[in-house]
Amino acid sequence: MAGVSIHEKVSRILNKQNGRPVIKPNRPLVLLDTVANRKPRKGEATCVSEMTFLMACWKLNKFADGFCSEETKTFYACMEKAKLEMKNKSQPLHGGRLHPKQANTLLRRYPNLTTEI
Amino acid sequence: MAASISGLLKPWTPRVFLVRWSRYNPYYLEPEVRKEEYNRPETDLSPEEIEERELKIHRPIKAAVNSVSSSGYNDPVISKFINMMMKHGNKVLAREIMTDTLESIKRKQVEKYHKAPEGKREEIECNPYAIFHQAMDNCKPIVGMASIQKGGKYYQVPIPLSENRRRFLAMKWMITECRENRHRRTHMYEKLSQELLAASAKEGNVIKKKYELHKMAEANRAYAHFRWW
Numbered sequence: 001m002a003g004v005s006i007h008e009k010v011s012r013i014l015n016k017q018n019g020r021p022v023i024k025p026n027r028p029l030v031l032l033d034t035v036a037n038r039k040p041r042k043g044e045a046t047c048v049s050e051m052t053f054l055m056a057c058w059k060l061n062k063f064a065d066g067f068c069s070e071e072t073k074t075f076y077a078c079m080e081k082a083k084l085e086m087k088n089k090s091q092p093l094h095g096g097r098l099h100p101k102q103a104n105t106l107l108r109r110y111p112n113l114t115t116e117i
Numbered sequence: 118m119a120a121s122i123s124g125l126l127k128p129w130t131p132r133v134f135l136v137r138w139s140r141y142n143p144y145y146l147e148p149e150v151r152k153e154e155y156n157r158p159e160t161d162l163s164p165e166e167i168e169e170r171e172l173k174i175h176r177p178i179k180a181a182v183n184s185v186s187s188s189g190y191n192d193p194v195i196s197k198f199i200n201m202m203m204k205h206g207n208k209v210l211a212r213e214i215m216t217d218t219l220e221s222i223k224r225k226q227v228e229k230y231h232k233a234p235e236g237k238r239e240e241i242e243c244n245p246y247a248i249f250h251q252a253m254d255n256c257k258p259i260v261g262m263a264s265i266q267k268g269g270k271y272y273q274v275p276i277p278l279s280e281n282r283r284r285f286l287a288m289k290w291m292i293t294e295c296r297e298n299r300h301r302r303t304h305m306y307e308k309l310s311q312e313l314l315a316a317s318a319k320e321g322n323v324i325k326k327k328y329e330l331h332k333m334a335e336a337n338r339a340y341a342h343f344r345w346w
Contacts, residue, residue: 048342055260055338075259
């Protein structure tokens with residue numbers, strides 16, 4: 001019943017009423033079977049603080065080797081950790097949304113019905 | 118290894134592929150040439166390694182490539198270095214340069230050893246392989262640079278490097294340094310042995326190059342968060 005009433009409403013808006021129509025759509029009033037292909041949000045840089053500490057240590061020691069072994073070690077440990085995390089998180093969810101590509105394949109599989117069956 | 122095994126569990130069907138490098142189907146396992154791996158008792162293996170060993174019983178295994186061997190003299194780092202030094206596939210020459218380099222290092226170090234007074238002899242490292250590895254370790258940079266586009270501009274961003282990339286940079290710097298800054302009358306192996314000895318003592322142009330990279334990374338540290346990995 002709801003569908004019928006919506007159709008009535010749409011036809012009333014589109015028809016000439018009191019001189020001119022309320023809306024003049026330049027496209028059919030139907031939902032598309034695609035979504036815009038947006039790039040997913042890029043991740044955050046990992047290990048920035050460790051890198052900063054390491055660089056500060058280098059600057060303090062005039063970039064000579066052998067003084068910053070502690071910082072280097074923590075930096076490498078952080079890198080290892082970040083790498084493991086990247087590996088584990090193979091299918092990232094973009095804020096609980098589908099990736100546009102996945103959404104498009106699903107929409108193509110189940111297109112919007114525009115004609116009456 | 119685990120990733121390749123999980124890939125194997127999928128059914129494999131032959132499809133169109135490049136001919137040259139795809140002689141084996143994914144059911145073939147990688148060869149292991151090190152003898153120690155086979156001599157390890159079952160008690161100190163991890164569960165994955167035990168699983169892999171059991172797979173090896175019934176799975177076919179790829180033939181080992183020509184350059185690896187179970188010999189005690191086989192060294193993956195040196196073999197990589199030889200391959201990077203090689204020009205036009207002339208491996209005989211590249212290997213000869215490498216052996217000459219190691220010999221020359223050995224000669225220099227032994228000479229130093231005999232000239233040194235009695236007490237200081239212990240400090241002098243005479244093993245050319247150890248010196249080579251030490252030099253390569255000293256040449257490896259810790260952070261690298263990448264060009265990243267942001268807002269229509271390219272920024273030089275300091276990035277962490279993978280182990281492979283670090284090894285590559287160290288070797289590349291060493292080889293280009295020896296090729297380009299060599300006097301035309303000195304042989305490649307002489308220059309290479311000088312540079313390796315210098316690098317093992319944390320001196321020389323290659324180490325300088327590494328410090329330059331570090332300095333550049335330090336100067337651009339403000340852009341470190343432009344990275345997204």
